[in-house]
Amino acid sequence: MSKERPVIFDEDNPEWTAEDFARARPISDFPELAAAFPKTKVGRPRGSNKEQVSLRIDKDVLERFRAGGPGWQSRINEALRKSVA
Numbered sequence: 023m024s025k026e027r028p029v030i031f032d033e034d035n036p037e038w039t040a041e042d043f044a045r046a047r048p049i050s051d052f053p054e055l056a057a058a059f060p061k062t063k064v065g066r067p068r069g070s071n072k073e074q075v076s077l078r079i080d081k082d083v084l085e086r087f088r089a090g091g092p093g094w095q096s097r098i099n100e101a102l103r104k105s106v107a
Contacts, residue, residue: 049056079098087094 049059087098090097
């Protein structure tokens, strides 16, 4: 049994139709509007000493770190750092 959220209809913001998506244009077509949204850089800053790896971790261990909320990857890194010090 799944709990479905009720659909809320908003007259000011109706759900898009296939026709709406077909007419849609990228924000780059509107330079004045695009200027209102400053570009932000995403990702790790250059010069970082971090390296992305793939690592298998027991589910229960991973669940414990994730249960602490955002920053769980950094907490794993800190725990690993302490174990090799």
